Amino acid sequence: MAAAFDEMKGHDGDQVRPAYGELAQWLKEVPPDVLDYRRREAELIFRRIGITFAVYGEADATERLIPFDVIPRIMAASEWRFLEKGLTQRVNALNLFIKDVYGAREILRAGIIPEDLVFRNPAFRPEMNGQRVPHDIYVHIAGIDIIRVDADTFYVLEDNARTPSGVSYMLENREIMMRLFPELFSRHRIAPVENYPDELLASLKSVAPLTTSKEPTVVLLTPGVFNSAYYEHSFLADKLGVELVEGRDLFVKDEVVYMRTTQGPQRVDVIYRRVDDDFIDPLTFRADSILGVPGLMSAYAAGNVTLANAVGTGIADDKAVYSFMPAIVKFYLGEEPLLKNVPTWRCREEEHLKYVLDHLPELVVKEVHGSGGYGMLIGPTASKIAIEQFRAKLKAEPKNFIAQPTLALSTSPTCVEEGVAPRHVDLRPFVLTGRNGVRIVPGGLTRVALKKGSLVVNSSQGGGTKDTWVLDS
Template sequence: MNGGGSGTIRDSYKTLAAWLENAPPDLLQARSRQAELFFRRMGVTFAVYGDEESNERLIPFDVVPRIIGADEWGGLEKGLKQRVTAINAFLKDIYGPQDCIRAGIVPADLILTNPHYRPEMQGRRPPGDVWCHIAGVDLVRTGEDGFYVLEDNVRTPSGVSYMLENREMMMRLFPDLFAEHAVRPVEIYTDMLLRSLQASAPSGAGEDPTIVVLTPGPFNSAYYEHSFLADKLGVELVEGGDLFVNDDTVYMRTTEGPKRVDVIYRRIDDDFIDPLTFMPNSAVGVPGLMSAYFAGRVTLANAVGTGVADDKAVYTYMPEIIRFFTGEDAILKNVPTWRCREPDALKEVLGKLDELVVKEVGGSGGYGMLVGPTSTKAEIEAFRAKLIADPDDFIAQPTLSLSTAPTLNGGDLSPRHVDLRPFVLSSPAGVRVAPGGLTRVALKEGSLVVNSSQGGGTKDTWVLDN
């Protein structure tokens, strides 16, 4: 609750602090046990690949909310809209005239040799000219310096189901606490998403386009979220075998016969989406889907090829990208970052590996990274060898003095590091930000790794109306 370790309580937390002062000492623990029981009954889990103990885990949920004031959220919202607008313009450009490459804003090789660059999309324009329909932007706060962007998630960003389930759980367990706060409703996200997807339908889809959520199936780590979102949106959850393409049009198999599909909210990576265009051995894609896409007969959210903007090396150029495409300085700044592909930066990074966080440019989930201050000498030296062998594959960042949020540990409240993933929706109708986001918390004392696959938990995020 304090202002970056200053010992003072942030204004947004003062009502909560007073409520906690008067709460029975065992109340939070009792409500925490109730939350765990409810989540287990509802099956709110995620899968951990390679985990021999269990294929499904419950993400730890902390019952103390993370609270953001109205003014602070206003600045975040403005910065997020600016950033995602620039990302969409950047993707349109690199698959079009490539002005940003010719202007020297981004190195050509970083784009054209990027594993997520799809040459099949060169010269193509998705329906409505929107590339990134759903973005999850990871933010961290460092003391009193405000929020920084840690990374952009624009391929198939996950976590929104936990944001919504966390809010439902808190409203059930703490109605009295909600009554004392003017909290903006995050549950409007699914209505926002549905309207955004409808607005993104291709021309000729009619006033009531058919939307589906495409999942790789129940063995995917985020399958719970796929089924949750389909249910909340009121649309069909489909696997590749449920769809087929005829005459450059996508159809869904139903008991009443084929039904045309206009918008596919896909939770399948590019490589697997169409075995006729990408990986021929994909068993989860839809043969011929890309031909329908190229014909402008179906919208894919997100568009094929958006992964270039997911890349952590491209992330380092985002301030320049934002300035180039919007004419404005970035409202939300990047974390200072060394590009290991540059010899001088590599030399500096190798000289202080024990102080830095080093990440693979294509990594995710907290894997493939080195946290220098908490690593052994052997781990550092092993990572040094990887870095020297392939410097282009890594970036490095300082170990940030992240802000903390009060978290229930045992029977006591103690500070734990947190990040925030707000969700940003884009369509031809505009860019909107859900009023909240997924707060992830590092439950281990001193840990900076908040990923659920690495033992992190989540919190409900309250954005105040005043």
């Protein structure tokens, strides 16, 4: 594996890249104890406002803080413009793909994607078949995970088309940076992100059903206080100025959704839902769900409510479907994809599986439906035993896995025990799609692997976050 590209110093490491000029200078000037002091101050603020998340798979499932790194990750305006174009293209293609999969199924007929990969995919929702959604938009909010390997090459690592989270960190990180480092801010011209809630609200209102007569009512549907992302749900509802509702606050009568208010039933037009498909309507999906709204799908089918994101969008963030994204972009848009896909071996295919089994120590192997960095193997850093254990899992259920080369994610200067050192980062921009097109707030959430050499940036696996600065030049 070649040395990683550094966001500040490039490949060779002796020259500071222009976007990082001011920051490099500042890092030289600022005494280490001040940096450390600010870091602790930031942690205190986070703890007081209570931004925590629950960690799965740990016995005590305690509430934890996601570590915050005070050194920002910086992108030049030209870099962002390129990403913005690429992301817009990708999300447009995702929307067309989902519409097609639940509609005419042309991409299956054309033989570009195997039928069974769609039909037998747990994320495919047959119940959505033939159903139109308001304005033909399915993925209203997408979180596209981007990694960088050199000055000009960005890869998409994952498309999150269900209920991507993390945007509250993007907003809070910026807020805290402005409080802690006003002088560093004044030395840059940074594109703002705090208009994200306004953009989101406008976007959600724009996709209200055609039957909405007046100003549409938007709500945010949460599974409740025990959900790991509850903080984000209440944070966003607050910023959007919409009601934070649970399933039991809503009901369906005569194909219209209402919320129970102190003034009687009030019609709901758009539901920004953070409840998974499986739980959203016990009369259509899991009958044992108490988080959903009975009959919601009937109101949806009647075209009287918009769900954001639509039901069944998971088919687009399946990792096996991901491997077809370049073909998907070409099929629907007739364009070459601007953002690259990481080369992917689909273990469901015999030849691919053979290659993967022969090269396990070099590859990253992921579960097709996994997320959050769980259940994956990183060949180069895994022990022999771990590799052999994974080999057995892979052989037992090959169709559940894909494999990719181990990419050297770019690094960015980060505050660690020894001082300031490079650590691997990725980027999750949040892409909004409304009736009037795609909107992306400049930047996104930069996640950083705090352990030296680690390539796993997921917060559940010891990753942290950084503020992301897109320079406005």
